[in-house]
Each structure stands twice: as structure tokens, then as C-alpha cells.
Amino acid sequence: MSDKDTQPLSGKDLARKPRGFPDKRETLVHAQAGLVETITGVYRQWGFEALETSAFEYADALGKFLPDDDRPNAGVFAIQDDDDQWMALRYDLTAPLARFVAEAGQTLGRPFRRYAAGPVWRNEKPGPGRFREFWQCDADTIGAPGFHADAEMIAMGADALRAVGMETGEFVIRVNTRRLLNGVLDGVGATASDTRLAILRALDKMDRLGSSGVADLLGKGRMDESGDFTKGAGLGAAEVKAVLAFAEAGAKTRAETLANLSKATGSTDEGKAGLAELEAIALALDALGAPEGDVVIDPSVVRGLEYYTGPVYEAELLREVVGEDGKAYRIGSIGGGGRYDDLVARFTGETVPATGFSIGISRLAAALAIMGETGTLDGPVVVLNLDRGDPSVALSIAAELRRAGLRAEAYMGGSGMRPQMKYADRRGAPAVVMVGEDELAKGTVTIKDLVAGAEKAKAIKSNEEYREARPGQVEVARADMVATLRGIIAAQG
Amino acid sequence: MSDKDTQPLSGKDLARKPRGFPDKRETLVHAQAGLVETITGVYRQWGFEALETSAFEYADALGKFLPDDDRPNAGVFAIQDDDDQWMALRYDLTAPLARFVAEAGQTLGRPFRRYAAGPVWRNEKPGPGRFREFWQCDADTIGAPGFHADAEMIAMGADALRAVGMETGEFVIRVNTRRLLNGVLDGVGATASDTRLAILRALDKMDRLGSSGVADLLGKGRMDESGDFTKGAGLGAAEVKAVLAFAEAGAKTRAETLANLSKATGSTDEGKAGLAELEAIALALDALGAPEGDVVIDPSVVRGLEYYTGPVYEAELLREVVGEDGKAYRIGSIGGGGRYDDLVARFTGETVPATGFSIGISRLAAALAIMGETGTLDGPVVVLNLDRGDPSVALSIAAELRRAGLRAEAYMGGSGMRPQMKYADRRGAPAVVMVGEDELAKGTVTIKDLVAGAEKAKAIKSNEEYREARPGQVEVARADMVATLRGIIAAQG
Missing domain, CATH: 3.30.930.10 (Bira Bifunctional Protein; Domain 2)
Structure with a gap:
């Protein structure tokens, strides 16, 4: 060795x-x-x-x-x-x-x-x-x-x-x-047990080898495509x-x-x-x-x-x-x-x-x-974490969504806005929820429908136009957040 | 050896x-x-x-x-x-x-x-x-x-x-x-890693040994009730x-x-x-x-x-x-x-x-x-097998009950009437279904509610009286079998 x-x-x-x-x-x-x-x-x-x-x-x-x-x-x-x-x-x-x-x-x-x-x-x-x-x-x-x-x-x-x-x-x-x-x-x-076993093993291969292959295995034996010879039952x-x-x-x-x-x-x-x-x-x-x-x-x-x-x-x-x-x-x-x-x-x-x-x-x-018959699974709503010093807002929104019965998580990684959106896509999220300083001050949340958003974005030509149009994005009162998300999820159904 | x-x-x-x-x-x-x-x-x-x-x-x-x-x-x-x-x-x-x-x-x-x-x-x-x-x-x-x-x-x-x-x-x-x-x-x-480990292990026993036991383990050591000595962290x-x-x-x-x-x-x-x-x-x-x-x-x-x-x-x-x-x-x-x-x-x-x-x-x-909090599980309806030569009747009744959504089985053992009833009791069956030659000729089934039956049987003094009263037992048209069983199961709720 x-x-x-x-x-x-x-x-x-x-x-x-x-x-x-x-x-x-x-x-x-x-x-x-x-x-x-x-x-x-x-x-x-x-x-x-x-x-x-x-x-x-x-x-x-x-x-x-x-x-x-x-x-x-x-x-x-x-x-x-x-x-x-x-x-x-x-x-x-x-x-x-x-x-x-x-x-x-x-x-x-x-x-x-x-x-x-x-x-x-x-x-x-x-x-x-x-x-x-x-x-x-x-x-x-x-x-x-x-x-x-x-x-x-x-x-x-x-x-x-x-x-x-x-x-x-x-x-x-x-x-x-x-x-x-x-x-x-x-x-x-x-009568010999090894003959009996050989016959049973031959019959077990009917599906794979067909009648003539099994006949070989019942008789003298069979040579497979690779040249290996299996002794027959005799x-x-x-x-x-x-x-x-x-x-x-x-x-x-x-x-x-x-x-x-x-x-x-x-x-x-x-x-x-x-x-x-x-x-x-x-x-x-x-x-x-x-x-x-x-x-x-x-x-x-x-x-x-x-x-x-x-x-x-x-x-x-x-x-x-x-x-x-x-x-x-x-x-x-x-x-x-x-x-x-x-x-x-x-x-x-x-x-x-x-x-x-x-x-x-x-x-x-x-x-x-x-066969493609395992069904599809719904992803979680992802609440983006926009204040990396204090994640309290994102955590409390995710908790609120879960209490309402939705599948939801606050983003738990350490990255910025763009990777957070990528993460939501990868998880198959129906939507993301964003609450920045503006929304906090106004008592609102911004919700982006990721399916409708991706659909609308196809028609958009430039980055500038994209930023302007904010496809699939709405700003609603926090009290309307759950209902809005339910509507989005139902529409994606 | x-x-x-x-x-x-x-x-x-x-x-x-x-x-x-x-x-x-x-x-x-x-x-x-x-x-x-x-x-x-x-x-x-x-x-x-x-x-x-x-x-x-x-x-x-x-x-x-x-x-x-x-x-x-x-x-x-x-x-x-x-x-x-x-x-x-x-x-x-x-x-x-x-x-x-x-x-x-x-x-x-x-x-x-x-x-x-x-x-x-x-x-x-x-x-x-x-x-x-x-x-x-x-x-x-x-x-x-x-x-x-x-x-x-x-x-x-x-x-x-x-x-x-x-x-x-x-x-x-x-x-x-x-x-x-x-x-x-x-x-x-x-600083020594074995001292640190000894301290951690001592702290882990706070729940079991309390403050003074842990103090012993942090210090020179502790002798337990059986006389075994555990060396302390020193x-x-x-x-x-x-x-x-x-x-x-x-x-x-x-x-x-x-x-x-x-x-x-x-x-x-x-x-x-x-x-x-x-x-x-x-x-x-x-x-x-x-x-x-x-x-x-x-x-x-x-x-x-x-x-x-x-x-x-x-x-x-x-x-x-x-x-x-x-x-x-x-x-x-x-x-x-x-x-x-x-x-x-x-x-x-x-x-x-x-x-x-x-x-x-x-x-x-x-x-x-x-804590007794695992809940109770409902037993299956047991269809007795009264014709040991041909179990077809019992099998087809059990199949009919399952198609109606009930949990049901035909008796699969090789024993007679009395062990079949004992089996149904042991399984916690809500009821048994019996179809003998009489019932077959009339197009009926006999159903025995095992809970109500056991309750009524307590008041009965003699075997003769028991046979006469058939506690908990009803004979209904086969078309009413499923509804009767559903009623019995709901009442036992």
C-alpha cells in the first residue's frame, strides 16, 4: 500500500x-x-x-x-x-x-x-x-x-x-x-434443488429475454451479447x-x-x-x-x-x-x-x-x-431585508403573513437587493414584499408579482424603461398586504 | 469458548x-x-x-x-x-x-x-x-x-x-x-481544552444536580449516590x-x-x-x-x-x-x-x-x-365470514363498505363465530356485519353495534336471555347497510 x-x-x-x-x-x-x-x-x-x-x-x-x-x-x-x-x-x-x-x-x-x-x-x-x-x-x-x-x-x-x-x-x-x-x-x-433454482431463474427472465432466451436457459445455456455464457438448467x-x-x-x-x-x-x-x-x-x-x-x-x-x-x-x-x-x-x-x-x-x-x-x-x-406526475409546489412569499442593520421590519412582516396562513419567509442571507430578487426567483416565490424607509414612513408595503412582472418585462426594451415601469409592482397600505398577496397567488393558481 | x-x-x-x-x-x-x-x-x-x-x-x-x-x-x-x-x-x-x-x-x-x-x-x-x-x-x-x-x-x-x-x-x-x-x-x-470541556459538562448537569452538585464538578469533583467519583474541573x-x-x-x-x-x-x-x-x-x-x-x-x-x-x-x-x-x-x-x-x-x-x-x-x-395525548383511533367494521367454504359474501360486503368510504375488513382468520366476535372486539370495531343463509335469502344483513351491545349486555342476567335479546343487534335491508353503519359510528363519535 x-x-x-x-x-x-x-x-x-x-x-x-x-x-x-x-x-x-x-x-x-x-x-x-x-x-x-x-x-x-x-x-x-x-x-x-x-x-x-x-x-x-x-x-x-x-x-x-x-x-x-x-x-x-x-x-x-x-x-x-x-x-x-x-x-x-x-x-x-x-x-x-x-x-x-x-x-x-x-x-x-x-x-x-x-x-x-x-x-x-x-x-x-x-x-x-x-x-x-x-x-x-x-x-x-x-x-x-x-x-x-x-x-x-x-x-x-x-x-x-x-x-x-x-x-x-x-x-x-x-x-x-x-x-x-x-x-x-x-x-x-x-428434482435436484439447483436444477429447480436454475429453472425458476430462467422463468424470471421471460420479460427481458423472451421465449427463445428462456428456452436456452432452460436447456444447455445462453450466451449474452457481451459474450458471457450462463449455464442452463440442462x-x-x-x-x-x-x-x-x-x-x-x-x-x-x-x-x-x-x-x-x-x-x-x-x-x-x-x-x-x-x-x-x-x-x-x-x-x-x-x-x-x-x-x-x-x-x-x-x-x-x-x-x-x-x-x-x-x-x-x-x-x-x-x-x-x-x-x-x-x-x-x-x-x-x-x-x-x-x-x-x-x-x-x-x-x-x-x-x-x-x-x-x-x-x-x-x-x-x-x-x-x-412521468412528470409529481405535481408542482408553491414557493414562499419572500420578504426582502432592506435594512441590514436591523432586520426587524422584514421579520415582523413575514410573521404577519404566516399568521394569515401564507407560506412566507424573510430573506436570511447577507446580500444586497439584486441577489435577494434572484433568490426569490430561484425559490419560485409568487411575490416579494419590500418595505424601505419610504414605505415605513407612509405605512405601506411594495409588492412585486414575480410571474406577472416577468411577463410584462418581456415587452420592455431598456433598463431605464424598466425602472420607470416597475412591471408587476404595486404599493398598498400594510393593512391590504395580505389580501393583495392572496389575490396574486390565486391569479397565478 | x-x-x-x-x-x-x-x-x-x-x-x-x-x-x-x-x-x-x-x-x-x-x-x-x-x-x-x-x-x-x-x-x-x-x-x-x-x-x-x-x-x-x-x-x-x-x-x-x-x-x-x-x-x-x-x-x-x-x-x-x-x-x-x-x-x-x-x-x-x-x-x-x-x-x-x-x-x-x-x-x-x-x-x-x-x-x-x-x-x-x-x-x-x-x-x-x-x-x-x-x-x-x-x-x-x-x-x-x-x-x-x-x-x-x-x-x-x-x-x-x-x-x-x-x-x-x-x-x-x-x-x-x-x-x-x-x-x-x-x-x-x-485555557486548557480538557478543563474547558469539564466545565461545560458540569454546566450541562445544572438541571439534574443543581447548583451545589455543579459547584463540586467545577471544583475538585463529585461522588454520586452509587459511590462513583467524577473528577472535577479543578x-x-x-x-x-x-x-x-x-x-x-x-x-x-x-x-x-x-x-x-x-x-x-x-x-x-x-x-x-x-x-x-x-x-x-x-x-x-x-x-x-x-x-x-x-x-x-x-x-x-x-x-x-x-x-x-x-x-x-x-x-x-x-x-x-x-x-x-x-x-x-x-x-x-x-x-x-x-x-x-x-x-x-x-x-x-x-x-x-x-x-x-x-x-x-x-x-x-x-x-x-x-401524557395520554395521542388520540384514539377508530377500528374497522368487521364483516364476519360465516361460510368458510366460500368467503365471497363477506368479501363483497367489505368491498361495498370500503367503496362507501368506511374502514372495513372481512374476517381473514380460520376460526368460528365466537373467535370472530372476539377479534372484532380486540380491533375496536364499532360494529360487525353478519350475513348467513337466512339473510342472503331475504336480501338483508345483520349489524351488531359493539358499543351499544356491550352496554345493554351488562343488564342481562342469563345466556338464554342474551340469545333472546341480541343486544345492539339489528337486521336491515342490504341497501340500508351503509346508512345504518354510518349512524352507529356517528353515535359512538
Whole structure:
């Protein structure tokens, strides 16, 4: 190691942040807060109550269920506590819930229906749009043996997406079940666990690689564009065909898809059980009034988390958006969930039927931002500070405006008139208020409408003319200040 | 190490969580969410905009400003990233802001006024009411050289506390300045940095130990009740008296306190400068209309964080509460802040005047919970599931109620009638809806008002009489279901 390597950073070099942990500005923070409020509101309306756990759990209590476990720490951020036990930051909101339920035991009462919103952390390789900290907003029912509880999760997920502004055709929730998959795997004789995993991973890429790419991955393997070769699951041609027939059984309606599936899944016990699960879910979705377009049965869905034991669901945005690179693409998955009947049993030995749904808030907020649907935010009225010796006048005017319910601030910097006006522009202020010695003596204030002012200024040719015309500017009695500002803000509406 | 030590935990033993990371249930989650919404609303109204940074920063970017640095990792949770750089979870929201400002440089524009709410982590010894994860809600102005910017923080803090329900006499914000303290330290000849630190730590304990305890800590030292001895700052008797005279200069009004202080702080340059700071703040507080009772000047205030360079403030709840142990005690500090002109200069070399205020959301939420001021939450209408073969009826009724705007759920457990009623009670349901075969045939629903029912049931002597009377129960046409439930909920109001 050279001296340069061991030298601590200093000065400007220090001011950096780890990759995958972006700062969020005004628009994104607002979008996210709005999503959390709306979605937890929907969860509450469906009868769920709030439970929040902390960022840290003991690593062994979280378990190892992340798909990407070929990295150090198996995808989590782990740290040793003072007593040498390993703690880890939660990678989702479900594993901590299972710990909570097991710890609470019978005192909790069941069903236990909870919602939660908060950050989770994954120690993955960061990349464009792939963060190491992101927010999720979950609902779970613990102690729910019937598959209509899964249907409730799915219909509620659709309800939540509609509540945040998604319309028919802009999103879809795809439903499948692990048991149906197991039935197919049994049917093609894939008994070894690594073969099964390879098949699941291949199916999970249907969206990205299409039928022929997946066929390669089911068979001998696939070479991607960069020349990297991924070893396949090693199935024979007939087996590949059977798996693909299953994966492509999707039709226009849930009933049609179920009919196709009943042919494709053959006669294994697991296959029959899986089909029965989906039939029960379809029946309950109808009772809940979930439109066909919102929820489809799609045998290609494989959720990455390994604790799922039955039905799994994936929520996807369908609308194409145009990225900064000018290309159209889909946002893709923004949530999902499934049944995890064995997760509490890890602790208690007792199987506790449970199902949940999770919406990726950070992903959804980013999607809304890309789609330009985060709304605009009104800037504060800025009261200029014209007496730098004594800011009392500016402070008292700002206080008066706030007492009247307006968003307002006195300028807090140390600069003169022109930078103060620039500041007001940058903040998106609807107007500035100015009180100099003249106005103080007369009991008036000067108000400049920044929108109307900018509009009128376009027609003005010279600096002199500008000073003369004072575009957008009025002088009113201080008693009329609030009403004048209200009028300006309403007109800008 | 014995075999027992190396054996991994299994089963029920796994279901535990690290100390200092409590789970939060319904009431506390709601209280906290309400506080964040209200307080960020106040910050917004005062013209601040949202900026949120992530949980992790590079450890060297956060710096070492925590008072409790005699523990491993200097009070933070730190972890090495893949590239061997140390990252740490933020211990407050200010240090990451300084990194953000330094990184953004001149592109940011100043003043930059931001607010943020989120969790912070401290790797301290957990204890009763002392957590290792807690929420803060901050506002900061970057690029604010005038002390009226500090006054704004203080007055806004008071406004925020009033907005969450605190009234005159229930809270106070105490204001002091580091420079005044420095002046006093200079005046008593305390030049060595460890002597100065010992004096500051002694003053910080005024609230807990009183004048004589602090005098011991300023002098030779103090033995506490448990027999532990804390070494003192080693001042002589005259110096102890001078420091105490300063620390006890507080009077009824800000003007009186300032007058006392001008006598006590002597003639050092730092003392004069500190006094001028407090005079400027007092002037601006008057202009902002901050009541004397809300904000006092209190020379005993010492904030623990070591990045403060000038004015410091401490927000305290004054109301006594009765704890679970039956004893009355004060909640104490629930926030504060100060000026930190050198924090950005760590990175850029350029002094950037800055000031901020932070409210301890977790502490405040816990205080509201203890005071019984978190409000009550309405439970969902529970639709019983009487046909365990086909839950469609219960599901479609719950969906109908939600479409009408009611909070409602179909029972999702696998149990019979009696546990379903118990479940509804536990959830605080205003009513349950029952539809059996009879009701289905007649096109009716049976609704039981759980509050009126429980009231009427008190007068009933026998099980038979109970079955006959069906207290609180009505059968109505399905078309009248929503109106009947609305009436019941309104009556329970």
C-alpha cells in the first residue's frame, strides 16, 4: 500500500457519499411522502393497523432469503454489536415482522393485520436506478389460512395503485403460485434443488429475454451479447417445451388462463394444489370486484425472495416513459408479495399462515418523477431585508403573513437587493414584499408579482424603461398586504 | 469458548431483537407520523424546502462531534464498504447536510433552507427511554450570517411545538451562546481544552444536580449516590463562584437576563461578542412576536454536539407526567439546535454561516403517549365470514363498505363465530356485519353495534336471555347497510 492510499482524505475530497445512497430533493421527497400517506391510507381503510420495527435486527433472526447471496454478508449490511452478536439492517419489512410475531407469541391475537412504511437496505452492487437504500410500504395478514387473504392483498394492491393515480391499462398485478411451479418442476423430473433454482431463474427472465432466451436457459445455456455464457438448467427438448407451455398459458381473462393451466400442469399433486389455490384467488378477486385488467394470472411470475410458499404476485407499471436518453422504456416491477406460511415457523416450529403485499415507494416515486406526475409546489412569499442593520421590519412582516396562513419567509442571507430578487426567483416565490424607509414612513408595503412582472418585462426594451415601469409592482397600505398577496397567488393558481 | 457459545441459536431463541431498537405499535406510529406531518408543515410554512439524505455517509465525512466518544466507533454504527472505506449511519441530520452543501458547492445557491425528517442512529448504551434509533425533524438555513436567522429557528421551534398541541407554560426554549461561555471560561483562566470541556459538562448537569452538585464538578469533583467519583474541573473557589454567577443569571424576561449577564460576563472580547449575539437574537425574537414565556435566555444551556460555534438552543417540555412507576417526572429536552459556522468549512475551507433546529420526534411522541395525548383511533367494521367454504359474501360486503368510504375488513382468520366476535372486539370495531343463509335469502344483513351491545349486555342476567335479546343487534335491508353503519359510528363519535 502506498502512502497515498493511507493518507486520510481532507478538504473538498471529503465531501462525497457512498454509491447507491442518493440525496433526495424537494420534488422527490414530496412525491414519496405523498405516496406513503396515500398508500398507508388505503391499507388502513382495508382494516390494517400500524406496526413499525427498527432498522436493525439480529442477522440470524432475519435469515437468508435474498436471491443475490453470492456477495459478502449475503446482500445485507451487517455489524457486530458490543456483545459480539451480528446485527444487520433489514432488507425488507417481512422478515422483521416474522420475528415480531414469533416474539409476541400468543399474546398478539390473530389474525394480526399490520402495515408499515420505511427504508430497507440491500448490500448490492449499485447501478443506474438500483439503490442500496429504498422505501417500502407493506401490508400483511398473519394467521390467514384461506387463499382469499391473498386475493385481498392483490385487490388492495390494485386499489393502492389506483389511489396514487394509476389508471386501467397503466399497471397490472400478475399472480402465480409456487406450488403450480413445483408441479411443473415435478412433472419434468427436475428434482435436484439447483436444477429447480436454475429453472425458476430462467422463468424470471421471460420479460427481458423472451421465449427463445428462456428456452436456452432452460436447456444447455445462453450466451449474452457481451459474450458471457450462463449455464442452463440442462432440460431436454420435451421438458423445455412443457415448461414453456406452462409459462405461456396466460390468456385474456383469469378464467381462460386457469383453463389453459389445467391442461399444461399435468397431474402432479403439487400442480393440482397450485391450480386450486389460483381458482380460490380468482373467485375471491371477483367477489372483491377486482377488474380483469388490474389483475391477471400469469404463470411466468417468480418472486426472488425465497421465503414464499404459495401464491406470489408482482405489480408492474405498463406505461412507457421516455428517459433522459430519449429512449422509451418501461418502469417494470414496483411491488409484489406472496404467501409465506413457514417464516414464523423458523422461530416457533408452528406453521403460521401469512400473506403480504409490498409497494416499492422509492421506485414508484422515481417513476412518477420521470412521468412528470409529481405535481408542482408553491414557493414562499419572500420578504426582502432592506435594512441590514436591523432586520426587524422584514421579520415582523413575514410573521404577519404566516399568521394569515401564507407560506412566507424573510430573506436570511447577507446580500444586497439584486441577489435577494434572484433568490426569490430561484425559490419560485409568487411575490416579494419590500418595505424601505419610504414605505415605513407612509405605512405601506411594495409588492412585486414575480410571474406577472416577468411577463410584462418581456415587452420592455431598456433598463431605464424598466425602472420607470416597475412591471408587476404595486404599493398598498400594510393593512391590504395580505389580501393583495392572496389575490396574486390565486391569479397565478 | 465452550461449545454452547458457538452453537447457533435456533427456534424460539432466535426471536429476539437488539436492545435499544424497540418495535412501535399503532398508537406510537400514528403519533409519530402526525408529528412529522405537522412539524414539517410548520417548517414549510416558514419557507423551508425538503432535502433528505440517506442513512449512510462515509465516516470521515460525518466527522466526530458526538459528546460520548469514549465508546468503540465513537458512538456511531460503522461498517466497511466493498472498497474498504468506512461508512457510518448518520448520528444526526446536520452532519450529512454539511456534506451535501460542500458537495453541491456554488450550484446550490444561498441561502439554502431545508427541512428533513428521518431516523438517526447512535451506538450508545441503551437504557430506559434511551434508544439507539430515533427520529429527528430538522430545519436549517445555510448561508445565514445574521443572528436573526438563529432567532427565526428558535421562534419557529416554538411555533412547531405549539402546532403539535403544547401551550404556554408547557414548554420552553432556552437560548445561550458558546461565545458567552467562552468569555466566562477565558475570564476564569480556563485555557486548557480538557478543563474547558469539564466545565461545560458540569454546566450541562445544572438541571439534574443543581447548583451545589455543579459547584463540586467545577471544583475538585463529585461522588454520586452509587459511590462513583467524577473528577472535577479543578477551579478555585472564586472561579467556581464566577462561573455559577454566570450560569444563574437567568431572570423573568429576556431583557433582564441580558442585563444580569452583562454584569456577570466581565470584559473579555468573547464575552462581549456573545452578549451582542444574544441581544441581536432578543431583538429579532421580539420582531417575530415570540412570547417571553416560550423563549428564555438561559446561560446554563450547553448542547452536547461539538460542532456548534455560537448561539445554542434547547427545547424542553415542562409539564410533569406520571410514569408507570407512579412517580412524577419531567420529560426534559425534546429538541434544540444552534449555529455551526465551521461545519461546511471542514470540507471547503470556506466558512459558511449556518444555523438549525432539530425536534426529537421519537422523544416527543413518547411524551405525548405518556401524557395520554395521542388520540384514539377508530377500528374497522368487521364483516364476519360465516361460510368458510366460500368467503365471497363477506368479501363483497367489505368491498361495498370500503367503496362507501368506511374502514372495513372481512374476517381473514380460520376460526368460528365466537373467535370472530372476539377479534372484532380486540380491533375496536364499532360494529360487525353478519350475513348467513337466512339473510342472503331475504336480501338483508345483520349489524351488531359493539358499543351499544356491550352496554345493554351488562343488564342481562342469563345466556338464554342474551340469545333472546341480541343486544345492539339489528337486521336491515342490504341497501340500508351503509346508512345504518354510518349512524352507529356517528353515535359512538
